[in-house]
Amino acid sequence: MGYTALKGGLDAIQAAEQLVRAATRSAGGPALSTSQIMTAFPLAVDRVMAEGSLYAPELAALALRQSAGDLFEAAFLLRAYRSTLSRLAYTEPVSSTEMYPVWRRISPAFKDIPGGQILGQTLDYTQRLLEIEETSAPASEGDGAASGHGEESSGEAAGSTPPRLSKVADVLRREGLLGNRPDADPAEAPFDVTREPLSFPAPRSARLQTLARGDTGVLTALAYAGLRGYSAADHPTLAELRVGELPLRVIHPYTGRTFTAGRLRVTECETLTYDLDPGDPNLGTLAARRIGREEPSAKERFVLGYGLVFGHNERMAISISQLDRALAGDGDTAGAARNEEFVLSHVDGLEGAGFVEHLKLPHYVTFQAYLDRTRHLRESGRGAHAAMDPDVGGAHPHPHPAQVGP
Amino acid sequence: MTRIAELVTANSAGHMHGYNYAYLDELTKKEIRRGLLKAVAIPGHQVPFGSREMPIARGWGTGGLQITLSLIGSGDVVKIIDQGTDAGVNALNIKRLITRTTGLETTEDTAEATVIQTRHRIPEERLHKHQILVLQVPLPEPLRLVEPSEAKTRQLHADQDYTKAWVYLYEDIVRNGQLTHAAGYPVLVDERYVMATSPVPRWDVPRFHQADCLFLFGAGREKRIYAVPPRTDVRPLDFADYPFDVERFPQGCAICGSTTTFLDEHPAADGVARTYTCSDTAACEKRVAGGVLDPWPSFSNSRSRE
Amino acid sequence: MKELLRVVGLEKRYGPGCPTCVESTGPERDTNICPWCGSVVALAAFDLEVFPGETVGIVGESGSGKSTALACIYQDLPPTAGAAYFAPFEGGARSTFEANSQERRALQMRHMGMVYQSPALGLSFHSTAGANIVERLLAVDWREVSGMRAKAGELLWRTEVPMDRLDAFPGTLSGGMQQRVQIARALANEPPLLLLDELTTGLDVSVQAGVIDLIRALQQETGAAMVMVSHDLAVIRLLAPRSIVMRLGHVVERGLTDQILEDPQHPYTQLLVSSTA
Numbered sequence: 006m007g008y009t010a011l012k013g014g015l016d017a018i019q020a021a022e023q024l025v026r027a028a029t030r031s032a033g034g035p036a037l038s039t040s041q042i043m044t045a046f047p048l049a050v051d052r053v054m055a056e057g058s059l060y061a062p063e064l065a066a067l068a069l070r071q072s073a074g075d076l077f078e079a080a081f082l083l084r085a086y087r088s089t090l091s092r093l094a095y096t097e098p099v100s101s102t103e104m105y106p107v108w109r110r111i112s113p114a115f116k117d118i119p120g121g122q123i124l125g126q127t128l129d130y131t132q133r134l135l136e137i138e139e140t141s142a143p144a145s146e147g148d149g150a151a152s153g154h155g156e157e158s159s160g161e162a163a164g165s166t167p168p169r170l171s172k173v174a175d176v177l178r179r180e181g182l183l184g185n186r187p188d189a190d191p192a193e194a195p196f197d198v199t200r201e202p203l204s205f206p207a208p209r210s211a212r213l214q215t216l217a218r219g220d221t222g223v224l225t226a227l228a229y230a231g232l233r234g235y236s237a238a239d240h241p242t243l244a245e246l247r248v249g250e251l252p253l254r255v256i257h258p259y260t261g262r263t264f265t266a267g268r269l270r271v272t273e274c275e276t277l278t279y280d281l282d283p284g285d286p287n288l289g290t291l292a293a294r295r296i297g298r299e300e301p302s303a304k305e306r307f308v309l310g311y312g313l314v315f316g317h318n319e320r321m322a323i324s325i326s327q328l329d330r331a332l333a334g335d336g337d338t339a340g341a342a343r344n345e346e347f348v349l350s351h352v353d354g355l356e357g358a359g360f361v362e363h364l365k366l367p368h369y370v371t372f373q374a375y376l377d378r379t380r381h382l383r384e385s386g387r388g389a390h391a392a393m394d395p396d397v398g399g400a401h402p403h404p405h406p407a408q409v410g411p
Numbered sequence: 412m413t414r415i416a417e418l419v420t421a422n423s424a425g426h427m428h429g430y431n432y433a434y435l436d437e438l439t440k441k442e443i444r445r446g447l448l449k450a451v452a453i454p455g456h457q458v459p460f461g462s463r464e465m466p467i468a469r470g471w472g473t474g475g476l477q478i479t480l481s482l483i484g485s486g487d488v489v490k491i492i493d494q495g496t497d498a499g500v501n502a503l504n505i506k507r508l509i510t511r512t513t514g515l516e517t518t519e520d521t522a523e524a525t526v527i528q529t530r531h532r533i534p535e536e537r538l539h540k541h542q543i544l545v546l547q548v549p550l551p552e553p554l555r556l557v558e559p560s561e562a563k564t565r566q567l568h569a570d571q572d573y574t575k576a577w578v579y580l581y582e583d584i585v586r587n588g589q590l591t592h593a594a595g596y597p598v599l600v601d602e603r604y605v606m607a608t609s610p611v612p613r614w615d616v617p618r619f620h621q622a623d624c625l626f627l628f629g630a631g632r633e634k635r636i637y638a639v640p641p642r643t644d645v646r647p648l649d650f651a652d653y654p655f656d657v658e659r660f661p662q663g664c665a666i667c668g669s670t671t672t673f674l675d676e677h678p679a680a681d682g683v684a685r686t687y688t689c690s691d692t693a694a695c696e697k698r699v700a701g702g703v704l705d706p707w708p709s710f711s712n713s714r715s716r717e
Numbered sequence: 718m719k720e721l722l723r724v725v726g727l728e729k730r731y732g733p734g735c736p737t738c739v740e741s742t743g744p745e746r747d748t749n750i751c752p753w754c755g756s757v758v759a760l761a762a763f764d765l766e767v768f769p770g771e772t773v774g775i776v777g778e779s780g781s782g783k784s785t786a787l788a789c790i791y792q793d794l795p796p797t798a799g800a801a802y803f804a805p806f807e808g809g810a811r812s813t814f815e816a817n818s819q820e821r822r823a824l825q826m827r828h829m830g831m832v833y834q835s836p837a838l839g840l841s842f843h844s845t846a847g848a849n850i851v852e853r854l855l856a857v858d859w860r861e862v863s864g865m866r867a868k869a870g871e872l873l874w875r876t877e878v879p880m881d882r883l884d885a886f887p888g889t890l891s892g893g894m895q896q897r898v899q900i901a902r903a904l905a906n907e908p909p910l911l912l913l914d915e916l917t918t919g920l921d922v923s924v925q926a927g928v929i930d931l932i933r934a935l936q937q938e939t940g941a942a943m944v945m946v947s948h949d950l951a952v953i954r955l956l957a958p959r960s961i962v963m964r965l966g967h968v969v970e971r972g973l974t975d976q977i978l979e980d981p982q983h984p985y986t987q988l989l990v991s992s993t994a
Contacts, residue, residue: 120680132467133465134430173678234559574852581848581851581865582845650861
């Protein structure tokens with residue numbers, strides 16, 4: 006009952022916080038250190054960094070510990086902390102062919118690719134069998150060869166030029182099989198979604214940023230809905246999925262020279278689909294000439310859907326590349342996954358969870374207003390007929406959203 | 412602290428400790444076999460089933476795996492392929508699970524196998540009446556492209572109302588001048604149900620027609636089973652003047668030289684010198700070793716439809 | 718069965734219904750809302766016979782139930798009561814309202830053609846004009862693209878739509894042209910019965926005349942029977958020798974159109990005729 010108490014509210018919320026701390030403190034032993042968390046739960050750290058929109062492994066580990074393992078809360082902590090940091094500069098663009106080392110690189114589009122497939126660190130082919138016999142004594146394999154945190158590579162610091170792996174998409178591009186996206190505008194400066202509110206239609210850079218900090222679950226659900234038919238796209242094929250490190254380059258404010266300030270682990274996904282927009286009214290006259298094969302068919306080339314996220318987050322990167330492709334159309338066609346406003350307004354975990362969970366806040370004032378209307382209707386005895394005749398009864402069973410205060 | 416292991420019935424006879432033979436419990440297998448019988452009785456009809464959570468991810472072959480695990484027993488020889496090859500990581504992983512939980516023998520030789528589980532291909536060697544091909548299916552609904560709602564597509568199948576699918580194909584021709592549907596080409600089974608073909612390439616689609624073996628299709632995530640029994644009519648949806656056709660390749664296999672098999676394309680770093688090799692690696696190796704293959708009837712696109 | 722279509726005691730009600738719904742509504746009561754249970758009686762005791770090749774008009778103001786009757790006959794709307802016997806459906810031995818969904822679809826795609834007042838109801842705007850016509854051919858197993866395109870082209874020519882609009886989306890066509898594409902679609906399988914709902918409403922006067930000429934020509938050429946719903950007496954007079962006058966869900970007068978117009982019996986018909994003349 007505590008949360009609606011008129012007095013002692015502050016004591017109550019402090020006590021609630023204490024309960025969380027007490028419950029998560031391990032029995033007797035010291036609390037997990039951030040480096041232990043980074044080593045044991047690198048994927049949780051990466052997800053928190055991506056959704057938290059802040060590349061800071063140690064802070065993400067700290068957030069995970071403080072939030073009792075709630076990934077959403079941890080991302081929330083990072084986002085809140087992010088607001089305290091100054092925006093000093095924008096990084097210089099880098100090509101992802103500079104990715105080095107590449108921890109993982111797969112191309113489902115081809116059996117073999119120049120540079121080779123690199124399976125790397127993945128849970129994909131583990132069998133999801135609970136290792137029942139090991140519950141009391143977890144195996145300490147200490148393998149950790151791959152991309153765990155705490156051993157960021159030296160990268161360019163080593164002095165030698167790192168090898169470059171060409172992109173699978175480039176093979177298709179050279180053959181003329183890859184078309185330009187209708188919404189690509191290289192001249193346009195990137196939008197900054199952390200500094201400006203979105204307006205629709207949003208530029209592609211705003212779309213990709215919004216998706217890159219979206220909630221993994223929401224992104225997956227929307228991409229999944231698109232694959233199941235709630236989008237007009239055909240079954241896509243991944244050209245390439247990569248996990249590796251990219252240099253972080255900035256221009257020095259005094260010298261004006263570009264230097265590498267550090268390296269970021271990222272996941273990148275490129276998806277191949279056809280550029281199909283059946284809602285295009287010009288297709289009618291085009292199609293008339295089509296039988297004579299004068300106009301190119303929309304299926305004579307592919308277009309790319311793109312996704313890039315902080316950390317090792319394959320599910321996110323793949324989903325983003327699907328949605329990037331799906332949102333390229335005019336949005337009028339069937340399916341929520343193609344509706345830019347629907348997708349971009351609902352992918353953010355903080356916004357979604359925040360508003361859904363606000364229902365836990367006291368609402369007794371607004372509820373009193375509903376109670377009053379309902380009782381009034383019953384007493385006037387016209388409630389039974391109200392639904393049948395639109396002229397009777399002024400009250401709507403569901404108030405307009407604008408009437409409901411948060 | 413009670414160890415969870417002690418709560419699990421120990422049942423290890425040549426397979427993994429703590430787990431059932433072939434992973435699933437026997438009642439589940441029976442339930443799936445009942446679904447399979449219904450599917451065989453109504454060729455091409457999607458039978459809903461209570462798909463279980465499996466130790467591999469949804470969309471990675473859980474439907475096929477549940478069918479395979481429900482069917483196999485002592486004496487079976489299992490072959491698992493992905494994109495035509497036994498060496499694919501997903502195939503190896505599924506094979507590993509099957510051998511761990513059954514102790515059964517596996518093979519790469521199509522002719523030796525009794526049950527073959529596959530993703531996206533039908534082997535190049537013809538299958539016979541003692542063999543079952545289990546196909547993994549991501550999207551069992553052939554009408555999904557024209558209708559996203561499951562409730563509506565089930566009604567369309569019940570009414571045998573395939574007009575929307577036909578209009579889609581007609582508009583494809585108007586737009587593109589040809590049938591561009593690439594993989595998973597829709598077919599009409601036994602002159603009744605329109606069915607999604609797994610997706611296999613068009614190359615494999617004619618093999619469903621009047622075959623000797625049993626084809627079983629499992630979609631774990633979508634919770635559907637369907638079947639093409641032996642000696643069943645399976646016709647691709649096409650038009651008299653725009654007939655269904657299979658893929659073409661500019662050259663033969665770089666390893667065995669075959670020009671009668673489906674090939675994988677290998678891009679070169681320069682983007683020019685592409686090479687091709689057999690998708691069915693087991694058949695390719697057999698041919699290189701001088702073995703004799705029993706091929707499927709060759710495809711010709713002159714329509715014989717009386 | 719001599720008639721092509723015989724409709725008996727058709728009733729369509731929205732609401733819970735009570736034993737006095739029908740007698741408490743209609744022109745005499747000046748309402749179609751039952752005062753006892755609040756149900757709306759959109760159509761009651763509706764009878765209709767249509768003989769092969771003839772055109773029957775249904776006249777009435779909005780809310781008279783004329784479009785509801787058409788929608789029930791076309792199987793778009795399940796009636797509350799009544800039967801419809803249709804010669805192509807089991808020789809008229811069983812009511813079309815007992816058809817299962819598969820039979821219902823065959824009735825709509827093969828044996829009847831419907832032209833809706835709004836093209837948005839009768840056409841798919843995501844498909845080309847050609848595909849809208851071809852859909853009905855595909856439904857009866859046409860399987861040759863060139864043959865279907867030739868047939869669709871011929872139907873467009875007959876309905877005076879320029880042939881080069883075959884692959885245009887309906888949204889790019891004028892209202893009159895959309896209506897003609899609907900007519901071409903309805904004619905595709907040469908059904909013995911065409912249902913036309915407010916065909917000329919919302920069209921320019923000049924376009925109206927063209928559509929009326931088209932229907933006249935089709936009456937001659939196809940020999941299809943037609944049931945034509947309109948609030949416009951002039952259109953009915955031009956096209957339908959026999960007609961029915963409706964008000965508030967009930968038929969108030971029926972007979973030869975000329976007779977009804979010259980010597981209206983029911984006060985409502987008298988009002989209707991005098992206000993048009």
